[in-house]
Amino acid sequence: LNSGLTIPAFVHSTNDNLVVRYKADDGSIRLIRLLHWISGRLWSQVNPITKNLRASLGHYCGNLVENLSGFDHPYSERFFEWDITQSLWTKEHVHLFSGELKDSITYFQARFEDRFSQYQSLRKSIIHNDANDNNIIVSADLRKPEVSALIDFGDAMKTQVINELAVASTYAIMKTNDPLDASLAVVAGFHHTFPLQEKELSHLYDCIGMRLVISLTKSALNAIQEPDNVYHQISKQDASDLILKWKSISADFAHYAFRSCCDFTAHPKTKEFTAWADPQSCDLSELFPTINKSKVHTIDMSVSSTWLGHEQDYQDLEKLQDKIDKLQSDIPDALIAGGYLEPRTLYSASSYDKLGNYGKTSRTVHLGIDYWLPAYTPVHALFDGEIVTATNDEGEKEYGGLVILKHHENSIEFFTLHGHLTINSATSHSVGDQLKKGDKIGELGPFPENGNWVPHLHFQIILSLLNYKNDFPGVCYPDQTEIWKDLCPDPNLFFKSEGLKAYPIISEEKIKEIRSVHLGKSLSMSYEEPLHIVRGSGVYLIDQTGRKYLDTVNNVAHVGHEHQDVVRAGQNQMAVLNTNTRYMHTAINELALELLETLPKELNVLHFVNSGSEANELALRMAMTVTGNKHILASKWGYHGNTNACIAVSSYKFHRKGGTGKPETTHIFPIPDSFRGMYRGRDSVNCYVDEVEQLLKKLDANNQKPAALILESIISCGGQIELPEGFLPKVYKMVRESGGLCIADEVQTGCGRIGQAWWAFELHDVVPDIVTIGKPLGNGHPVAAVACTREVADKFANGMEFFNTFGGNPVSCAIASEVLKVVKRENLKQHALETGNYLKQ
Secondary structure, eight states: OOTOOOOBBBBBOOOOSSSSSEEESSSOOEEEOOOOOOEEEGGOOOOOHHHHHHHHHHHHHHHHHHHHTTOOOSSSSSSSSTTTGGGGGGGGGGGGGOHHHHHHHHHHHHHHHHHHHHHHTTTTEEEEOOOOTTEEEEESSSOOOOOOEOOOOOOOOETTTTTHHEEEEEHHTTTOOOOHHHHHHHHHHHHSSSOHHHHHHHHHHHHHHHHHHHHHHHHHHHHHOOOOOOOOGHHHHHHHHHHHHHHHHHHHHHHHEEEEEEEOOOOHHHHHHHHHHOOOOHHHHHOOOOOOOEEEEOOOOOOTTTTTTTTTHHTTTHHHHHHHHHHHHHHHEEEEEEOOTOSSSSSSSSEEHHHHHBBBEEOOEEESSEEEOOTEEEEEEESEEEEEEEEEOSSSTSSSEEEEEEETTTTTTEEEEEEEOOOOHHHSSSSTTOOOTOOEEEBBBTTTTTTTTSSSSHHHHHHHHOSSOOOSSSEGGGGGGHHHHHSOOOOOHHHGGGGGGGOOOHHHHHHHHHHHHHSSSHHHOOOOOOEEEEEEEEEEETTTTOEEEEESSOOSSSOOBBBBHHHHHHHHHHHHHOOOOOSSSSSHHHHHHHHHSSSTTEEEEEEESHHHHHHHHHEEEEEHHHHOEEEEEEEETTOOOHHHHHHOHHHHHTTTTTTOOTTTTTTEEEOOOOTTTOSSSSGHHHHHHHHHHHHHHHHHHTTEEEEEEEESSTHHHHHSSSOOOHHHHHHHHHHHTOOOOOEEOTTTTTTTTTSSSSHHHHHHGGOOOOEEGGGGGTTSSSEEEEEEHHHHHHHHHHOOOSOOSTTTTTTHHHHHHHHHHHHHHHTTTHHHHHHHHHHOO
């Protein structure tokens, strides 16, 4: 075997034997073989099982098969119950099962037996044959684990090569919500190192099913023969669950998915169909004879569409209809259309969702072309065909009236789907009816009988119906796009309309390339595989394919991404006026009053800026101006912004990579963490207070005084550390007695986020001299503020004007005011409290 494979190696005895005979206490002779230890973890102990880890398993198994090719052994061909090729012995024991489980077992037995002659012709080799979750060794690397070895070659034998992949896949996809999706990584990894043949892939679905049949049958027999042997039942429940899920998957779709992940066309006839369709030329007037329009205007209904606008606007069908009507009046000679492979967020019904292996996922990628035309517009057949579906596909965001035609052209079979018709025109046909090219199929349905849509025709080409009878997917999951685009080719193959090209997915590599060349290298992105986010909605961020991510990281969308009231407030004000604060406008006064209502009465003067960094920069400047001192006390691992002055007091910056160390005027005390900090336990608060006191004494000994203490009321970047009870009151008192001011950095914690109060400092029964406010105030819009006492404000006004061009502009103020109103109106403080308490349980 090559050096890329790790397998158990034999340990020779002192007599240089591989097997040693041993006489047990009962007089029996035992044969002992010793193997070298292989470090790592069993697959069964690894969590989570990632896509890359499954690919690694496939890669290892493919590499093993490649290395075993040509190897032979006289004992390799034998009867063995765990051999998938010999699995039909299980038919004798079907009586041990009942219900759905029995149905699933007989289903796979019948499929395997029906196709056995073709299966026998597949390539054969010696294989491991038992890559179960307790025989797979995974590396100790927790971030990027990979399969490092297989152990236990006791089941090795000569059989069909595809069986190795089937066995490995079977165990790798147990306990998954979507076993087919999980299997694709294993298949792709295997194919990468040992290229599979197309005919082998056509049997993989059945082979996985039969491995499950063997496992379940062996468990049932073992339960009778050795009822106390728990090990023999170790996979019974998981195998039972999996075989039911596996049977529910279309065998054809599984085959197409396997082909696609191995870089074949998903459907075997895709290339042949495309070659036939390419010279075809249909006119839109053949589909819509009563519409005298030759031009096509494409509308963008993708996830990132600014034409669609806010989610609540496009989910409002009256508003969407008004938009389409307005557009049609502007371009009366054009047919409004579009949508092939366009990822959309229009589909809000639960039927479009599933729980995948990595959370909820939704069908978003549109598989046809939509033609937006008035209700009752006639629709006609493009080709001769036989009706295979004529039904009312009722339900929210379904097709309503649906007709599917089967066509035969030059030995090629394909289907055309016509959705959102009137119910009467669709159901007036019967399955088996023959239509000629140009015959009327039906009429476009009005809302709501067309599936609750704005009137339009959904037109789709299909190469395989996948056993669907009265429905067919018009939208697919983003990660299945490569499969579905082969099953449902572009309808514009017929029409050749320039304006109807498939939706262009922007290459993430291209985005990263431009960023790397033209944006500063110090600007980092989150995650090893950065997300391309194009829309936000409530608690979700949405990428360009329509995949939703629960946003537990973004710390600016305070009342939810793109909250409609906040968006509208900004839009309305921007349409009227945006200027600097040298002019009077009421928006800044309204924001001031809304904000002051949330603060202690002592903090009654505001300065508006654009970011938390600006707010903290101003707060430090105010403290130095008011006190005449320059020394700042701050916590280790504190972060207060990205300006020079803020970095100078941010241990999180100057103590890390690229930092130049602590400035002389900055004095750092240990992070007050009573759980994992320098001092721990309930009594640790006094130790942390003493640390601050020592800094103040050192300043005093050098005839120096502090300008301020700056501290987050809950330390964020330092680890979300809640300050020990009693720390702030004692420290504030000492700092003030030493001549300094107390700055509460509430940029990350303020505006009601803590639930119990508007501001985190309130939890400690203190009132700072200055409070800085940032991120949540604008819900993603750049707006921030500094609140201070009247005394601080008056002393700061020493003649040097403070002016900020955009701070307090009308648009920012309108947005921030609405954010605060939403927090109050929707009782979001209480919601934060309840959610936080739940997560702490």
